[in-house]
Amino acid sequence: MKAVRVHEVGGPDVMVVEDVPQPTPGPGEVLVRMAGAGVNFVEVYHRNGLYPAKLPLTLGAEGAGEIIAVGEGTDPGRIGQRVASVDFNGSYADFATVKADRVAIVPDAVDDVTAAGTLLQGMTAHYLLHDAYPVTDGDTVLVHAAAGGMGLLLTQLASRMGVRVIGTASTPEKAELAREAGADEVLGYDDIAASVRDLTDGVGVAAVYDGVGRSTFDASLASLRLHGVLVSFGNASGKVEPVDLLRLITAGSVYVIRPSLQHYVVTPEEFSRRARDVFDWVASDGLHIRIGGRYSLADAGAAHADLEARRTTGKLVLTES
Numbered sequence: 001m002k003a004v005r006v007h008e009v010g011g012p013d014v015m016v017v018e019d020v021p022q023p024t025p026g027p028g029e030v031l032v033r034m035a036g037a038g039v040n041f042v043e044v045y046h047r048n049g050l051y052p053a054k055l056p057l058t059l060g061a062e063g064a065g066e067i068i069a070v071g072e073g074t075d076p077g078r079i080g081q082r083v084a085s086v087d088f089n090g091s092y093a094d095f096a097t098v099k100a101d102r103v104a105i106v107p108d109a110v111d112d113v114t115a116a117g118t119l120l121q122g123m124t125a126h127y128l129l130h131d132a133y134p135v136t137d138g139d140t141v142l143v144h145a146a147a148g149g150m151g152l153l154l155t156q157l158a159s160r161m162g163v164r165v166i167g168t169a170s171t172p173e174k175a176e177l178a179r180e181a182g183a184d185e186v187l188g189y190d191d192i193a194a195s196v197r198d199l200t201d202g203v204g205v206a207a208v209y210d211g212v213g214r215s216t217f218d219a220s221l222a223s224l225r226l227h228g229v230l231v232s233f234g235n236a237s238g239k240v241e242p243v244d245l246l247r248l249i250t251a252g253s254v255y256v257i258r259p260s261l262q263h264y265v266v267t268p269e270e271f272s273r274r275a276r277d278v279f280d281w282v283a284s285d286g287l288h289i290r291i292g293g294r295y296s297l298a299d300a301g302a303a304h305a306d307l308e309a310r311r312t313t314g315k316l317v318l319t320e321s
Contacts, residue, residue, distance in 0.1 A: 003093035004300045004318075007056045009049035012301035012308075015059065023089065023097045025071035030078060030100050036116030037091035038062035039295070039303045039316035041211075041234055047304065050239065058090030059300070060318075064106055064115035065096075074100045082106040084275075086120045086261065092300055092318060101268040104275035109283040117149070117315035118289050120261065122278035123271075124233070125153040127264035129161065132257055133207040133229040137162030140200055142192075142208040142223050145236065146183050147174035149315040150211050152290055155181040160286070166199060168192060168216075170310065177290075177313055189215075193222035204228060204252070214238035226252040233259055236310065290314030 001022045004015050025031040037060045045051040046059060064084035070076055083103040088096040106115040129135050135158055143158070145151045146167025155165050159182030167183035169175040175186040187195045196205060204225035210216055211234030220230050232240060248254050265271040281287035292314030295303040303316050 001094035002297055003058045004297055005056055005058055006047050012304040015301045017298050022095050025069055025097050027072040028100055029071040029097045030067045031069040031097050032065040033068050033095055034063050034065040035112035036063055037318040038117045038120055040120055044304055058093055060091030061088050062086045062120040063088055063091035064112055084115045084119050107279050107283040113317055113319055114289050117291055117317045119275055121150050121153055123274040124261050125157055126274045128209055129157055132231045132259045135161055135163045139206040140164040142166045142205045144168045144210045144212045144216050146178035147313045152181045154209050155183050156287055192219035196223040212236045213240055221251050224254045229255045231257050291317055294319045296320045
């Protein structure tokens with residue numbers, strides 16, 4: 001089978017498509033014929049060494065496809081099910097294994113490509129808005145990169161929950177996408193904090209959802225109201241440098257949290273609950289997944305380059321070898 005492999009850390013050019021043996025599901029696992037794999041910044045971080053991983057590595061953990069075999073102790077009746085997961089053992093491939101209790105059934109109303117690009121960002125948006133900082137009706141929040149894959153989901157869900165969303169976007173076209181998703185105001189990246197203060201009568205926002213990282217951290221901190229929460233969940237522009245805790249006092253006795261999805265889907269029950277909610281929203285047209293680009297496995301490097309350069313909107317998916 002074909003798989004995208006990394007033998008050394010570096011830029012997109014270190015990603016190579018290789019012929020590797022088809023995996024065999026172990027006890028409690030299923031083997032999935034991949035219909036698509038989601039492309040995420042976490043794979044960029046594994047590739048460039050920001051998040052160290054054992055090499056050589058088949059990239060990818062998110063995707064969707066059909067169960068074609070099961071390991072010992074797994075119900076053979078699951079063969080033929082369409083499933084999705086964020087825990088595949090290398091989803092940038094034709095086939096991948098995953099634990100049977102870490103997959104979600106894909107509803108008939110959701111196509112394979114959409115399913116492949118839904119769960120990681122969908123469940124992330126779920127815990128960010130319900131747990132990291134639980135929004136309430138009437139809140140005002142700032143969502144960075146509001147036209148990106150995560151930003152569009154956060155904006156849609158927050159606006160549905162009665163939240164006023166101020167988004168940021170780098171181009172007029174991206175700003176329009178953010179408004180279509182429900183953003184009440186969309187700002188550029190210049191003088192963010194001053195603009196937020198103007199839009200909130202000097203008060204600031206209840207929370208900032210910041211997946212950009214280094215280049216927006218200072219503005220995010222300065223945009224918070226008293227006791228506000230900065231949810232820093234990504235490093236698209238680079239990792240945030242160490243922070244002097246005294247800055248949290250001068251910013252208004254604010255809070256900073258750096259969460260990860262893995263800590264919000266610890267048990268199979270928690271994983272299933274979040275995945276079920278997300279797919280129910282998608283199947284009922286309550287949540288739109290914008291597929292911003294489809295790439296072959298051979299073009300996975302181009303997908304990473306486009307993602308890192310922030311040339312994309314919505315979610316990127318690898319769909320064919």
